[in-house]
Amino acid sequence: DARGPRKAARPAFATLTAGATGLNVMDRDAGKRTAPVEGEARSSVLGSPLDPRYTFESFVEGPSNRVALAAAKAVAESASRFNPLFLHASVGLGKTHLLQAIAAEAVRQNGKSRVVYLTAEYFMWRFATAIRDNNALTLKEQLRDIDLLIIDDMQFLQGKSIQNEFCHLINMLLDSAKQVVVAADRPPAELESLEPRVRSRLIGGVALEMSAPDFAMRLGMLKLRLAAAKAEDPAVDIADDVLDHIARTVTGSGRELEGAFNQLLFRQSFEPNISIDQIDDILRHMYRSSEPKRPRIEDIQRIVARHYNVSKTELLSNRRTRTIVKPRQVAMYLAKVMTPRSLPEIGRRFGGRDHTTVLHAVRKIEGLSGDDNSLAQELELLRRLISDQA
Known part of the structure; x- marks a missing residue:
């Protein structure tokens, strides 16, 4: 669930729109469209940026996420089909990837679609700032005008007043047949920090779990990562049996798999003929695989x-x-x-x-x-x- 760096300056209210040359950032207060620069073109409303790597094409499908992926694609192509759509999974299993893919695809499908992607933390900060600056009404009016709201890391939404504002927002959007997509690290019924009526609204939609990837998925992720590394440096080469061994050894989240690959890539840069035994030593040091994982x-x-x-x-x-x-x-x-x-x-x-x-x-x-x-x-x-x- 990696996030790109936040820009130092961004529009007061920006929404994703599609232009002839790709995604653009629209400053709705000034009414001006900026040039579609790759890094900023994927910035979304309220400042949570999109990572250009997170698309449906780069998402590795498997038994643990197939249903969630199908629902995400359906929402991106046709809003209000599953509403609200709630995706939940442990850290590093692809929630953010899928949310950002929905945002990008929704804009590609409909250039006039107004899409908002942000984290719960940024939503809290933006609303608190608007209240402090007496701009809360303006912010609410701007949010009223969107077609697709995507909230990541819902478990971090705190504060009764902020949650009340969020509840008003999703009620308004859902009643207007606008799409809402939310992700968290647990099902909505288990988000104890949320106000009961917020939980109730989220429970009323479709909740889908994404679990840990199986061996085939892990191997597919490693092959995609290797292809991306080769695109940057054609000299990079990792044998199939090495990838296979890592996929069998690192059985946790996609983030752990990414860390193992990056560690191997770094070691190979000055030790090209690294052995399987050496790889085991690296991975054992990184993840302490001998220690049992604690259940939730x-x-x-x-x-x-x-x-x-x-x-x-x-x-x-x-x-x-x-x-x-x-x-x-x-x-x-x-x-x-x-x-x-x-x-x-x-x-x-x-x-x-x-x-x-x-x-x-x-x-x-x-x-x-x-x-x-x-x-x-x-x-x-x-x-x-x-x-x-x-």
Whole structure:
């Protein structure tokens, strides 16, 4: 989810438009169109720039992102088909790539389309600045005039007043059949920092998960990266078996894969005949692959809910039936022993419960598992399932 550098100076309000020679930046306050310079031509409204590398053509498709990619292309070609579209994934799995591809393609499809791409942090800063300068009304009027709103890193949207403004904005756009696309590192129902009505509006759309790439996808990403490196320097050459080995060794996010490739490229610049064993040493130093990855609380909740045949919504609810209470307590116990999260944080992630509730659940499951061999076996099975998903 890399972002390009912000420019020192940019229009007060810029929107993506298509011109005869590509994308242009339109200063809506001055009513003047600037020349389409490659770096600035892909700047978008409110200052979040687009990276020219992030297109649908450069996005590597696979089982983990195929549905999200199809929805993204549909939205770029025809607004209001899935509205709002919510994409969620862990860091480095291509959310920003897909969002920026939607923005660029929407403008190419329709030169008159007014597209806004920005991060949640920049939205917060821009609104806070407008309120401070008594320009909030002007900013709202400008945002009212757009066709496609794309918000990245929604989990960082903070502050009740800012969230109220955001809720008003998406309500207005959705009611006007304008497209809204949002991305975050977790599903909308798990964005605890958001106001309930903001979460409710996001839940009402289509939420799609993007998971970690499989081996074929990782290998495809490395081959694309190698082709780009060769375009810059024809002397660059990395053997197929080396790429294959990296794809099998680095199994995390696309960002980790990019880091491994860049490290190898750097080493090869002064050590051209690097061996597979040396590559293993490099990667082990970078990623400490011998250390197990810690699972996320949402992974634990999902796997426990599936194991006990209850929904995740029931797990987080206030229902007190035995069929729900036991899975909830088991999930809380596993969240405590398998993640570094504190008791208050676990409580918040389980429907806003108090830390004492979590402590009670942990102690109860600990006590029962010591006397109940079948429960102990269940917990061990769940640990393995959760670890395999981490």
